Amino acid sequence: MYIVESIKKVDKYFGIVGITIGNFEGFHRGHQKILRTLKDGCKKRGLKSAVLTFKTHPLKIIRGFEPERLWSHNDKIKTFIGEGIDFLICIDFTLSFADTTAENFIEDLAHKVNPKFICLGEEFRFGRGNAGSVGLVEKYSNIFEYDFIKVRDELFDGDAISSTRIRQAIKSGDIKSASKMLGRNYSFYLKLVDMEYFEPFLSNQALPHRGQFIGMLLLPHTGVKAKARVLFPERRIEIIKNKAGRFNPINIGAPEQTLFSFEFSS
Known part of the structure; x- marks a missing residue:
């Protein structure tokens, strides 16, 4: 996967990509549906697949706070690699970027990347004041000559799956629902403290x-x-059963410096 940290022209991908855009926090089932649509659309059109995403959550810049994280930035990069994405544009979300009008953003993307296919979730918003919608992206498809697909929301219990819903479920202790919306068991990284307690990474x-x-x-x-x-x-953490006696944190050198992962059973 080729990675750049700004929206810029890259000759070997210019004019031959399909692209989607988003924060992809937690990579839940809705995100997975968008990426499937992207990869299928690119395959049919003979294009390379591209994703434009952000290093930090946009709300941290716009409102000064960051919602609770569902995964790490490294997990995001690894997931895109595992999904077989060809081209990743991973940029800093800045106040200057937030102040870009929706129209100027589309024009900038067209001039620097020139995608021939764009797919976005139906609730996708962008541009100054979140004024841009998928309707605007579709409108500009005739001007900049790209195909456009709007991806319908993935539902759970009748409502759209979102990172916000998943956070709420986790914080309330409803790990089962959170895992169903994610499409996998929820997990987090931790470091052990005094062999009895842990601190989230x-x-x-x-x-x-x-x-x-x-x-x-x-x-x-x-x-x-x-x-x-x-x-x-x-x-607090309690070891219940070691698989074949192989796992004992006490026998691992400097456990307080070792990064563990805890995967909730759903």
């Missing part, structure tokens, strides 16, 4: 406010894991 990770939850504690990249219980708000 991401300071603003979305986590349950209270309750006890069963899952798997994993040492990434090793396959070593153990069944464990986490308790909130205490942030």
